[in-house]
Amino acid sequence: MLDVHEHITDAVKTPALVRLAPNVVLIRFETLKVYAALGALRHLLDTGVIRPGQTVVDSSSGIYALALAMACHRYDLRCHIVASTTVDDATRAQLEILGATVDQMPPSDDLRLDQNRRVARVRELLATDPGLHWMRQYHDPVHHLGYAELAELLRHALPGARLTVVGSVGTGASTGGLIRALRRHDPGVRLVGVQPFGSVTFGSERFTDPDAIIAGIGSAIAFDNVHHDLYDQVHWLDFQHAMAATVALMRDHAVFAGLSTGAAHLVASWEARDAPDRTHLVIGADTGHRYTQRVFTRHREAIDPAGLAPLVISDLGDLAMPWSTMEWARRGARVPAQERRRKDAVL
Structure with missing residues (x-):
């Protein structure tokens, strides 16, 4: 029955569940972060933190910007986006038509520089106009709230399943908000996080992957919305592995999805072989449109993911490209002394 x-935004946030293997299910979105934006704005309006007609501002690499602009359209709010250099023309045009004001950073291959520039620009705007409300998608836990609704959908769609959720870490809000809501009913739900090399979030910042500005997966700055003690396992992948899996997802399943979805699919496929009794849920955060040039037009260059496997490590000092995995065991962000010494030695 159609609604x-x-x-x-109600249509956009409605996911499609697609079985990729007997124990691997993709939950595919046009824009996953609509849940974060809607949940955050509803809470802020209901509690009087913001009011209709006010301007909210935030920094984004793309899909959160569009989600926030659509949510502002729904709730009669104004929107100002400080956009990453990775935001493409199609996304920028949509933002502008929706009424958002867009500041876009100059071209850069340096993820840290791009993120630092964006934060500095937001601070300039706030100093000029104290009436702006900074959404702080990287740090404000209000962005976790909307994913409780998604958790309820999953509980009804996959009743009784022993779940392992596999998704990119990024800001931490989607995986964090979803897993908390799911664990209220089943503490045994596992969470597997996916990271690029070069991200500070799980200690791979000493590595350089020239192609790895993978929006939505990693970060060059620390995010308060990432709660490390929620993750059971972490995988680090380079761009070539993520690209291989993204192209394979299209070729094998006709699913046109973003790079983070391909990376999560590769990880879930490997995890599923060791745990056939669990249902591995792959979070497909967005479509593949913004990766057309960087990934899909280069599909003939993609390696075959069938024979790929990670290096299994037990210490961050042993982390190595192009693909490593480590049991995180829901521990905090602090790196044990032995790992810290190894890391310093490498640096």
Whole structure:
């Protein structure tokens, strides 16, 4: 039965569940972060932190920007986006048509520089106009709230399943918000996080992967919304592995999805072989449109993911490209002394 939605955000946030293997299911979104934006704005309006007509501002590499602009359209709010250099023309045009004001950073291959520039620009805007509300998607836990609704959908769609959720870490809000809500009913739900090399979030910042500005997976700055003690396992992948899996997802399953989805699919496929009794849920955060040039037009260059496997490590000092995995065991962010010494030695 089809529903008639009152606003496009209700349609956009509705996911599709696709079985990729007997124990691997993709949950595919046009824009996953609509859940974060809607949940955050509803809470802020309900509690009086913001009011209709006010301007909210935030920094984004793309899909959160579009989600926030659509949510502002729904709730009669103004939107200002400080956009990453990775935001493409199609996304920028949509933002502008939705009424958002867009500041875009100059071209850069340096993820840290791009993120630092964005934060500095937001601070300039706040100093000029104290009436702006900074959404702080990287740090404000309000962005976790909307994913409780998604957790309820999954509980009804996959009743009784022993779940392992596999998704990119990014800001931490989607995996964190979803897993917390799921674990209220089943503490045994596992969470597997995916990271690029070069991200500070799980200690791979000493590595350089020239192609690895993989929006939505990693970060060059620390995010308060990442709660390390929620993760059971972490995988680090380079760009070539993520690209191989993203192209394979299209070729094998006709799913046109973003790079983070391909990376999560590769990880889930490997995890599923060792745990056939669990259902591995792959978070497909967005479509593949913004990766057309960097990934899909280069599909003939993609390596075959069938024979790929990670280096299994027990210490961050042994982390190595192009693919490593480590049991995180829901521990905190602090790196044990032995790992810290090894890391310093490498640096």
